[in-house]
Amino acid sequence: MSQQSRQDEILMLFRQQPDAFVSGAEMSRVLGVSRTAVWKHIEQLRTLGYQIEAVTARGYRLRTSPDLLLPAELQTGLQTKVVGRELVYFTDTDSTNDRAHDLAKNGAEEGTVVIAESQQAGKGRLGRRWTSPAGVNLYASIILRPPIAPRYASQLTFLSSAAVARAIVDITGLTPTVKWPNDVLLDGCKVAGLLNELDAETERIRYLVLGVGVNVNMKAEQFPDDLRYPASSLAIARGQEVSRLLFTRTLLEHLDQLYDQYRREGFQPILQAWQGFFALTGRQVEVDCQGRLLQGQVVGLDDDGALLLQMADGRQERVLAGDVRPL
Incomplete structure (x- = not known):
C-alpha cells in the first residue's frame, strides 16, 4: 500500500466516524502498520492542511479539511456508476491528459479520473498552453472507452461541456454559456475549456481522454497577460470562493449521468443539453x-x-x- 493510499485510508476512517476519535490502535490494524507509522501519516496530513486533534488514550479526530482534491475526499458521497470509480491524484504533473494516456495504454478501467493540483504543461486546444497554478482550479482527465466510431469522438466534447455548464449552475447559481466547440463562458469570459484526445483504429476507439480545465478560484492577477480571449473564474464571477471539492464531485456526477444517457440514447439528448447553453443559433x-x-x-x-x-x-x-x- 502506497503512502497516498494509507493517507486515504486514514481519511476514510475519519469520514466513517465524523466528529469521533479514532484510536491509533484501530488505524494501525486497518493500515497494517505500526503506531509510529500512523503518527507519521497523521503528521503528513497536517502538512497538507488537515487539522487533526490528538488526545492521549482517545486517539485522533479530524477537525477541518483543506480544499484538496484527494481521492478520499472526492469519493465521499460521490454518486456515480462509471466516472470516478478510480481516482489518480498528483500534487503536480506535466499534463493530466498525458498521464491519462499512459494509464489508458496500460489498461486503466473506463471512468478512471486523473486529477492534479497543478500542471507544468497543461494543454489547451490547437496546441495552446493551459495556465495551471496550484491549488485554485480543477485540472482533470477522464478515461472513457465508448463503443463508437472515431468520427463521432467529438460528440464527447459536447458532453463534457454540458456537464461543466450544469455543474456551474448547481454550485454557483450563475448562468454559463457554451462557445463552440469546447469553451464555457460566464459574462463572455472563458472559465473552462475541454480537450478531447483519443487513441483509435480505423473503426474503433481504443480509448478517449476528456481533458477538463475549470478556473474555479483563480484570481485576476494569476491570469497571464497574453491571453487570446478574456478569461475569468467562478470565484471572480460569483464574488466569493467556491469549494473545489464540491464543484468537482458535482461535475463528475453530471459527466457520469450524461455519459450513461449517451450510451443508452445516443448523441441527440447530449446535443439538446449542450444547446440549452448555446446562445449563437440564428446569429x-x-x-x-x-x-x-x-x-x-x-x-x-x-x-x-x-x-x-x-x-x-x-x-x-x-x-x-x-x-x-x-x-
Missing part, C-alpha cells in the same frame, strides 16, 4: 479556421459536432474546427 458569426475566415449564420450542429453555417450565397458550410466570434 451571424465569423469563424477563424486557422487563417481562413468564414462568415455566416449559425443554423445548428451536424451529428458529428460540426458547426453548420448558412452562407450569404445560400450554401451550407460544415466547420470542423475554428474560433467563433459573433458579429
